Amino acid sequence: MILACLAVILPGGARAARAATELTLAVVTTPGSAQHVCAERFRQLLEERSHGAYRVVVHHSGTLGTETEILQQLQLGGVHLAIITLGVLDPFVPEVKVLDYPFLFRDAAEADRVLDGAAGRALLDALERVGLKGLHFSENGFRHLTNNVRPVHTVDDVRGLKIRVLESTLHRELWRALGANPTPMGWPIYAELQQGTIDGQENPLWVMAEYRMPEVQKYLSLTGHVYSAHADLANLAWFNGLPQSDRTLVMQCMADAAVYQRAYNRQKDADYLRRLREAGMQVVDAPDLDSFRARADALRQGALFADPRTRDMLARVLA
Numbered sequence: 494m495i496l497a498c499l500a501v502i503l504p505g506g507a508r509a510a511r512a513a514t515e516l517t518l519a520v521v522t523t524p525g526s527a528q529h530v531c532a533e534r535f536r537q538l539l540e541e542r543s544h545g546a547y548r549v550v551v552h553h554s555g556t557l558g559t560e561t562e563i564l565q566q567l568q569l570g571g572v573h574l575a576i577i578t579l580g581v582l583d584p585f586v587p588e589v590k591v592l593d594y595p596f597l598f599r600d601a602a603e604a605d606r607v608l609d610g611a612a613g614r615a616l617l618d619a620l621e622r623v624g625l626k627g628l629h630f631s632e633n634g635f636r637h638l639t640n641n642v643r644p645v646h647t648v649d650d651v652r653g654l655k656i657r658v659l660e661s662t663l664h665r666e667l668w669r670a671l672g673a674n675p676t677p678m679g680w681p682i683y684a685e686l687q688q689g690t691i692d693g694q695e696n697p698l699w700v701m702a703e704y705r706m707p708e709v710q711k712y713l714s715l716t717g718h719v720y721s722a723h724a725d726l727a728n729l730a731w732f733n734g735l736p737q738s739d740r741t742l743v744m745q746c747m748a749d750a751a752v753y754q755r756a757y758n759r760q761k762d763a764d765y766l767r768r769l770r771e772a773g774m775q776v777v778d779a780p781d782l783d784s785f786r787a788r789a790d791a792l793r794q795g796a797l798f799a800d801p802r803t804r805d806m807l808a809r810v811l812a
Contacts, residue, residue, distance in 0.1 A: 513548040518574040519557045519566070521680055525703055528576040528723060529553050531631040531754035535574075535725075538746040543739075549574075559679030561660050568624045570728050578633055579722040580661035585623045587800055589616055589724075590663040591807040595789035596782070598720045601632075601759060608722060612810050617724070619802075626727040628744055631751035632758050633697050633721035638714045639706055640693025641686070644777050645714040648672065648784040657682050657694040666797055667718075668695075671788050683709060697721060698765040699758060707772035714777040718785060725751055 518536065520528035529551070536549035557563050557572065560581045567575045583590040591597075598604040607613055608630040617627025638645055640654050652672040658664040660677045668675035676691055685691050686709040693710065700706075701713070725747045732740060770776055798804050 513545055516547055516549045516573040517552060517571075518549055518576070519552045519563045519572045520576050521553075521555045521558075521560045521563060522700075523554045523703065526553075527631065527633055527697070527699055527754060527758050530757055531576055531723065531725065531750050534750035534753045535747050538749055539743065542742060542746060555680070559660070561679065564625075567726060567728050570731060572728070573731055574628075574725075574727050576631060576723050576725050578659060579630075579724050580659040580664050580719075582620070582724060583661050583663055585625075586619050587662075588619055588803040588806040590661070590797065591803065591810050592616065592722055593661065593663050593719050594807060594810075595667055595718050595792070596786050597810070601635075601720075601755070604632075604720050604722070605755070607810060612806070615809070616806065620724070620726065621729055624729045626729045626732040628725045628727055628747040629751040631723040631725055632755040633723050634699060634758055634762070635717040636695045636697055636719045636721050637701075638693065638695045638716050638718070639701060639710040639712060639774070641689075641709070641711050642692050644712045644775060645716075645780060646777055647781040648788050655690075655692045657685065657691045663792070663797055664719075666792060666795070667789060670791055671785065686710060695719075697758075698762055698769065701774075702765040702768050707769055707774045711773075711775060712777070713769060713774045714780045716780055716782065716785060718789070 518532050520526070520532050522528045532551045532553070536551055539547050539549055552572070557566060560577050563572065563575050564577060564581065564585065566572050579589055580593045583593070598607070613630060620627045640656070642654060643650060645651055648671055654673045656668050656673045656675055658668055658675045658677050660679065665675045665677055678685070681704060682691065682694060683704060686694065695718070727743065732743065735743065792798070793807070798807055
């Protein structure tokens with residue numbers, strides 16, 4: 494009787510009185526990665542603010558498969574939550590590819606204004622068509638190019654390079670337009686780079702540092718060709734089945750975790766570049782980005798953006 498009374502009168506007592514509900518949150522990358530930083534922050538916030546009503550188990554390092562496989566499990570309800578590189582979603586919801594449009598954002602602040610605004614919310618809401626609840630956007634970062642063949646100063650230096658790309662139609666077509674031989678595959682790819690199956694890859698600096706790219710890649714070009722966001726997602730049916738107060742709580746915890754992770758990521762960017770240089774990578778600091786833009790602009794008129802919803806969303810984001 495005493496315990497029952499305490500459960501009623503203590504803050505959060507009603508939540509604490511019931512056994513914790515266990516939630517699964519999947520990321521493909523390792524501890525210390527951008528996805529994992531966001532996932533862990535969300536776990537801390539939700540467990541604390543729910544007063545122990547929820548317990549979040551973070552499955553990392555690809556233990557639940559590639560990002561595409563995690564998305565499929567999320568749709569089916571096999572996992573409750575996931576943090577996924579946005580580009581991987583474009584086969585599921587084509588209009589999300591607009592955020593991976595090359596050279597779309599001048600800087601991170603501009604990306605934040607769009608992603609946290611009405612256009613960003615519209616993109617997250619579009620995911621409901623395929624059984625996903627878009628909670629927020631966290632950050633992967635600006636993507637840069639590495640390879641083992643030659644320094645890349647202009648787009649002509651890309652010609653013929655076999656580049657691993659995301660399992661994304663836009664990323665595949667972008668690198669084809671730039672003259673490379675794009676090879677879509679899941680992550681990680683250390684063995685493929687080590688064995689020479691592929692010549693190079695493109696990713697934010699944190700990925701290159703955390704995944705020891707200097708051991709298997711010689712040249713880094715700071716192209717910043719795509720701002721890569723992460724979509725912070727839930728299974729739609731599970732989310733809609735929560736009480737309204739819990740839906741609000743989950744949304745706010747993920748929003749706060751995303752803001753925390755973005756700041757964390759940006760604070761470490763200069764350090765990641767320093768580490769890559771010190772590890773022996775040859776860095777092209779100022780490649781000819783105009784030559785890249787001239788080739789990439791052709792994508793806008795192609796089949797990738799022919800769908801009316803995708804074309805309208807691109808116009809909205811560009812505006």
